[in-house]
Amino acid sequence: MGASRNGLVVAGGRVVLPERIIDADLLVRDGKIVALRERLGRDTAAEAAAELSGAETVDASGLMVMAGMIDTHVHLRDPGHPHRETFSTGTAAAAVGGVTTVLEMPSGIPAVADAASWHYKNDVVAPKAIVDYGLYGGAGYSNTGRIVEQAAAGAVAFKSFMNAPAPGADPGFDSRALPDDASFLAAMKAIASTGRVAVVHAESDSICGCLAAQMKTSGRKDLRAHAESRPPLAEEEAVARAILLAGAAGARLSIAHISTGAAVERVRRAKAKGQMVTAEACPHHLFHTLTASEHLGPYAKINPPLREEADVVALWAGIADGTIDYIGTDHAPYTTVDKDKGWDDIWSAPSGVHGLESVVPALLTAVNQGKLTLPQLTRAISLRASQVFGLVSKGEVREGADADFILVDMDRSGVIDPGRQHSVSREAAKLWAGRLMRGAVVATYVRGRIVAKDGKVLGQPGFGQLVRPGGGRP
Template identity: 40%
Template sequence: MADLVISGGDVLLPEGLSRVDVSVTGGKVSGLHTPGTAPDAGEVIDATGRTVLPGIVDIHFHVRAPAYPERGTVLSETRAAAAGGVTTIFEMPISKPCCATPEIFEDRRAHFAQHAVVDFGLYAAPGDLTEATCDRFLDQGAIAFKIFTTPAPPGRGDEFDGLAFPEEDDQFRALKLLAGTGRPVVVHAESAALLAHFDRIARADLNPASSYSHNLSRPTVCESVAVAKLLAMNMSAGAKLHIAHVTSAETVTVLRAFAGTSDFTAETCPQYLFSTEDDVDRAGVYAKVNPPIRSKRDQDALWQAIADGTITHVTTDHAPFAKAEKAASEGNFFDAPPGSPGIETLLPGMLDAVADGRLTLKQAHDLCCANGARLYGLAPRKGTLLPGADADMAIVDPGRETVVTLGSLVTHARDVAHLWQGRRFRGRVERTLLAGRTVWNGTEVTGPEGGGRYITP
């Protein structure tokens, strides 16, 4: 007898959609059955007219906990993940202090384990760039490593100590060291020197209240130059390099030029695929993110890069801030904090792209789930619904809409989600299951605090 059977739905399997019933035992998928032939079960979920997807794996997520609870907590933001059909998140190492020592890493792991509603993995910052430190992170199960090619923002040195490497020699040392770990090395890639150059010009010549000043102070060349240098260095370093949040047509051209030269992948985010700088102008400082949201030309280039396989991942870069922090910078784009919540709009946005004909359902799911599970060493436990996989699922209704309003979101940062206010996406998350347990029932989060598991490669 199974613990649970999901019946009547169209289930996304590696070969595509299939009308099968899914049985779950002990938190794992125990069988795929011709409709009507599943074993008896303690619980049956009727998914008729619905699509059953493997739970989404978001490989780029920020909550910064336990610091800054006014922005959101592990509990609040993993509850939001559950509401968005996301069953596994990978938390970035920006914290206060930075997650750059094994001791801080262990404290964060314990904190997340106490409060997370969904499964979680943790990034490490390479810290002192020694093999001893990296080996300890590996022993602790770090899902991957992260570095910035930019300096620490003013006043936030302790959050970036051991994470920010603006000098190229340190970037190369990090790539070379981390190549030996076999784990992905995710890089926020912008040129420190060019950022400083354009920021000086912008602050002297531009109106800080104009949303367009952000793009002019942080233009696409800052990103494309940094990515080109990293890819050139990686030809020697040999790291498993992953370029975070690609935003521009220029950077897409660079990625194509370096295709095949080393082991690298790239991601973009819904804010770049579904918004342009005109949307930022409408939403104000609440929609400021780094790197900036660009032009329609850049947006089109990102979609083309997805179509031809240059970009193989779509992630949220979910980064909540308190409303007071954003509101204090209204009228000053230069100094406004960068970040926007996005964990609840990832899957509806990708389902809308399917409805538009931009992607097949399998392509959309690969981009925001299965490709990440494979890259980070979690497949087939995550990212599939084959027997033996974790019974993590998002049951969606492709015929219903998700209408985003600030009050409708679960994230603690709902009051600063202006970028998504009023959006209508075709596709709605009706139920989320973690290890066969419902953690979102379509109207409320039902998963328990601390119910998420620590995930290692």
């Protein structure tokens, strides 16, 4: 598996940079990009092969060479729910999907709530990782005093919900729940002292709770009832409050899975005032609407819920103007047994969908449709994530960076077939099933080693390495 000990030359491809596309060859040695040679009529591949004696040459003719995706938001269910996902199957899905680094949320059993549980989780997942990974810490009302120690252990960021623990939530949800202003402000001050990013699930606990109770009292059990219990107003109110309180605390705030035009506008205004605010969008909110997905019932149940076309348009506009900084999947797999409970009663089904193997092909399809350019795409899935989370060796095809890259065929078409995916619970990946894509990941390399090719996993568990923040720019 992987590159020659003497290096790797990726020849003949077109390299996607954050601002332009160039005809260039890559030279890789010891897992790093040591040179990026524009061809300009010269045979730079031959020059590189001569420079790296004995190097393996990869023919990338007709392909795009892009930085691998940094997925800022995954739930790989490990430890705790191996019937839904494991770190090995989740990172296998990542490799096939063109994701070279995953940032794992602090959910699981036990939840990540202090330094000891952070180290325990790392001990569990490290031998299983096929791609590189970072681990979030949890920041809630029950563990505000344990935030700093998680940063010292290596937490890449902190995750918090502006919701109280729901009935049936995994134990430890209180270590990432900040449902009131006092606890939120205290946690933001603690996170600010670490320099890490506070990643917030922003939905108003009181609005959502009140509306859900009204829906249940009236006998509503359909998917739309769930969506109407978490309206755009609930997100906008929470985003506005988070911006205010995080600003007062001096914390670096990032809004997870932003889903409404109103919330995007709140972030846009905060950025214009110079506040340290960033935002993430997810593929299900970019490519699916509630109306178009309603027939899927519980398989389209997500928090925040799918929206309608006007909000989808606003999200794409936010990506275009940089208000939305990066894209993460919020890959949160459940089984068909979990989801099927919601056909009769939507409230009994969990919220979450698969996304690791669909996100890059979906976004390449959007490029082919003219919704964004390849340089814009590499900024949204790679560069900005590396900057926000401080992953200084990741996120860009440049000299000195880790050789994390994907080979992309912009003309290859295909249909998403969950049965061929790698998640344990792939049968439940119905939201994306049957969707036509134009643009495919041909191969994925992590630190110069090939980990997937043409839909097949070539990487080995344990190859993936832990990443920690180191000098990121807000």
